[in-house]
Amino acid sequence: MPPSSATSEPLTWPDLERFIVPEADQINGPTSAQSLLRLFGNPEDAVRVTLYRDHHAWCPYCQKVWLWLEFKHIPYRIRKVTMRCYGQKEPWFVSKVPSGMLPALELDGELITESDVILLRLEQAFGALGMPMESERAIQLRQLERLLFRAWCIWLCSPGLSSRQQQQARSQFQSVARKLEQEMNQQSGPWLDPEGPGSVDLVFVPYVERMNASLAYYKGFRLRQEHPAIDRWFVALEQLETYRGTQSDMHTHAHDLPPQMGGCWSDDNPEAAAIASRIDRGDGLGQDEGVWPEASNQGMAARALTRVLRHRNALLASNPLGAERFDQPLRCALTHLMLNQHCHPEAGSAVALRHLRDRISVPRDMPLPAARLLRQALEATAALDGSERPRPLPLRDRLDQNPMAFRTAG
Secondary structure, three states, X not given: OOOEEEEOOOOOXXXXXXXXXXOOOOOOOOOOOOOOEEOOOXXXXXXXXXXXXXXXXXXXXXXXXXXXXXXXXXXXXXXXXXXXXXXXXXXXXXXXXXXXXXXXXXXXXXXXXXXXXXXXXXXXXXXXXXXXXXXXXXXXXXHHHHHHHHHHHHHHHOOOXXXXXXXXXXXXXXXXXXXXXXXXXXXXXXXXXXXXXXXXXXXXXXXXXXXXXXXXHHHOOXXXXXXXXXXXXXXXXXXXXXXXXXXXXXXXXXXXXXXXXXXXXXXXXXXXXXHHHHHHHOOOOHHHOOOOOOOOHHHHHHHHHHHHHHOHHHHHHHOOOOHHHHHHHHHHHHHHHHHOEEOOOOOOOHHHHHHHHOXXXXXXXXXXHHHXXXXXXXXXXXXXXXXXXXXXXXXXXXXXXXXXXXXXXX
């Protein structure tokens, strides 16, 4: 239903608090970026594993290990570390892992680094997830993942490519993507592992998710439309609550990748520009971004509101408009989110609303559908004030996403 054209006064904070919903059990419930302990119904003394992963819940190599532990229901603790892109690395972690690289994992007191080494060691301790990682077919598929990764990097991260070179890079990427589809089509189901999703599927998840987002945003290339078997694989993943708990969205990936990859280069074609604008406004790309089963707008809006209210003071204090002046515009956007009503924000608040819109991170802050609704509400409210845009998001780092102010919020 389109929003009412009538304007109204924004809800007060006590009014908004009536929409708060209980957060899920982070210890035994669904996969959550906020969890610090996962037991899957086991006693706490069953924990043998500690996973060191990023506060931002974005690191692709952490996601691979995170998914493996979740699918295998291995009890584990989580200690969160800041990726250098987002802020200063914690000294206690550097003293433990001098390289500072993530993920790291302790198993029965043994420290292990490098994501594939971690998976192999976990497999030895707890058994394989599907086909063993060192089986002949698994090794071939892992090599294919690296080939796809390299082809993606050449296309996305090479500056100054001519039109002919862009086409060559696209053709090279699609050639490898078709090989992946051939492997998927060998199975009766959507998975690479016949028992799937297995370890070989999880090896592909992090970067294929990022390929889908970045190639749409920077190249106007719709991976899931161009490669139907990959789309079927994504659809099957999105039916799984475990995957959805780790799934990011296109906006988060598109803006967090450039510092990590040394730059992402747009083709500057109209299709890419139109898609990038849709993603930045919060409209997303529908099925291309992910369709969650049974995700109601009302329920997801309430989840977004709940997360905002948890960090309300930090969000107000960190906004460039200042806590006092941003209070009313933020309540306007949240009123739009919950009641689908326009509330005119105070003059000069468009930049502040878009500043927050651009810093919602999935899954760190909330699930993908909740973030999409919140971005749309922030943009719709900002548009009532005007078209003024904030400074472009940084490309060399994401220090604007430093988690320090939010660690003890709420």
